[in-house]
Amino acid sequence: MCLAIPMEIKSIDGPVANVEISGVTKQVRLDLMSEEASVGDYVIVHAGFAISRLDREQALETLEIFKELRLDAF
Amino acid sequence: MTIERVLLDYGSGGQASHRLVNELFLKHLGNAVLSVLDDAARLDIAGPLAMSTDSFVVDPIFFPGGDIGALAVHGTVNDVAMLGARPRYLTCGFILEEGLPIEDLEKIVASMGAAAAEAGVLIVAGDTKVVPRGMADKIFINTTGIGEIFASPAPSGHRAAPGDAVLISGTLGDHGLAILSTRQGLSFDAPVASDCASLNHLIVKVIEAAGDVHVLRDPTRGGLATTLNEIAGQSGVGVFIEESLIPVKPAVAAGCSFLGLDPLYLANEGKFICILPEANAQAALAVMRADPLGADAVRIGVVRAEHPGKVVMTTPLGGQRLMGMLEGEQLPRIC
Amino acid sequence: MTPFDSFKNPDLCRALLGKLEAALDKPMRFMEVCGTHTVAIFHSGLHSLLPSQLVHLTGPGCPVCVTHESEVAAFIELAGKDGVIVATFGDLMKVPGPGGANLKKAQAEGARVEVVYSPFDALALARDNPASKVVFLGVGFETTAPAVAATVKIAREQKLDNFLLLSFHKLVPPALRALLADPFMSIEAFLLPGHVSAIIGLAAYKFIEDYHVPAVIAGFEPVDILTSLLLMVEQRKKGEAKVVNGYPRVVPDAGNPKALATMYEVFKTSDALWRGIGAIPDSGLVLADAYAQCDAFKVLDITLKESKPLPGCRCGDVLKGILKPNECPLYKKVCTPANPVGPCMVSTEGSCAAYYKYQL
Structure with a gap:
């Protein structure tokens, strides 16, 4: 369910952010964000709303764990 | 031209229709065959021939990279070409919605003219009907194309073979x-x-x-x-x-x-x-x-x-x- | 390109597949409960690459598929009403109700139906059509319900009184609970839906541990899915059955408190009907009393009418993991995407539709 993709925040105007992926831009609502999102952050976008901030550090760390198959890290 | 919008009169076959043909269609699409303005186009073409028809109802009529007019030419030219043919002649039928801005129509027809010139095809017959507002969405175009098949044997969807x-x-x-x-x-x-x-x-x-x-x-x-x-x-x-x-x-x-x-x-x-x-x-x-x-x-x-x-x-x-x-x-x- | 494209890396996938193969000492039946997982597993070709001992089951994870036929009948009836504009996600357009009716056909018969990408876009429709009631069809799980809830709140702030909601939202954990409580249940592990989890967090799934079934929250790239499967298999090997977060870059363990708060401000839970499964207690969301004036059920007097079960349809068994799609007697013979009998064939995310579309 729930098609949602990561998009990068390019600018923020109140409850609305301009987000971008591969040159495609659109406006999404930030009403549901628990954490502060800033320009340059990636957010997960679902049905026109940002629902989660993607943690880039965490992503890189996860990837390292995946690559080394250190599954006990979870 | 002084008129601004397409009126029902323009599809009546009367003076208004003639003005539209002469001042707009022939201006952009005219050629030795079309400009004769007889009931049919006289063509000198030998077989085998490829022929195709397509209707264009794209919404919006202007879009990034083109418009419905260019599309109506490219689409039919391509269909004919896919048979290993050289597209030669197109016909075009227009269904116009009453109220369509003439400026838009002219842009579309000019774009067809340019597309036809680029493809090296002549538009040799045409027809225009105007329908009351709401009976069509701005403009619909049908084009039919014909061309000489030069490939032998001609390509066909039935000929894909293992390997x-x-x-x-x-x-x-x-x-x-x-x-x-x-x-x-x-x-x-x-x-x-x-x-x-x-x-x-x-x-x-x-x-x-x-x-x-x-x-x-x-x-x-x-x-x-x-x-x-x-x-x-x-x-x-x-x-x-x-x-x-x-x-x-x-x-x-x-x-x-x-x-x-x-x-x-x-x-x-x-x-x-x-x-x-x-x-x-x-x-x-x-x-x-x-x-x-x-x-x-x-x-x-x-x-x-x-x-x-x-x-x-x-x-x-x-x-x-x-x-x-x-x-x-x-x-x-x-x- | 995003910094996250490495989660598609084929070399890493091959390594993970090898590891998965080696880790499996006996067959394991796992179920994903997310239509996007269903499609991701088939579309990426993973379905054809998974070790044969790992049996992929597709549960009730497609919100379109589980929208009950009586609910479908209700929104098709609604679409036919004068002065109503239905705004919907594209997903619902072809979902068949009783007698093969659907929104596409209703549209052809004159109903005004608008496909929107976001519920928020339906507000513009309400603004542009003040003389009509614009009714948004609320389908989806916890990922979608907060977005719809936020939209309802904004409609109220902007005094868009002609914006109404027909809510068929459903909740994932009660469905998992119902599956686990089924005596015929044969699921040995769950791949949990990543984006639902981004909202509800880890705690909402804790009850699964009581059933001794490993459960891993998974993302949607092939590397995410494979790692989560591996985490699942490793758990069984160790005799563990925990809820694990395999998608930490998106899913905070606590979920998204603001989205949850918005959802429960606007909605309250209620019993709900699931297509192919039946009634599940506290598994649906209806508008809270404070938002009753936005409730299309109340304002437009819509009721769910009883409907007969579909004859011969085994979707219930497919959704519970008892039957694989191609084992159903109707599959491909009577039941096809052009003429779906049951919910699993309805949406491209449905398990039977995915088999039909992708399986060689």
């Missing part, structure tokens, strides 16, 4: 995504223009360079996936393609990813699939890549005897799955 290579002339889904990006309610901006273009000159070069081309098809509505399925069915063969080789612009892929669409089912208006013996594939690719309309041409797969009637996709992970036909149009989805 053939499958080539595509460029990136997929550009037209479909460009149209979607204009749709109200989807609200996104994509740096993608329609690829609409006449392919006939390039087709001549490909056939001259590669010799026997088994199949030529332009993957319009339903996209690459649908057209390959049609070919697999007509020829009774399996078409095996590699996902990682299929060219899709990053912006098209991105636009599709949040709308939940598959670019391989989106329409193209300036691309063709070329299926031919493997030995001739490199020659065809070289000619395609040397032309701006085929700059991104690549070999995406092969034809085999296994899985007749099906299109089998090998994914970047090395897995295999079917690439089937869709039941209807793709709709943006959230799940």
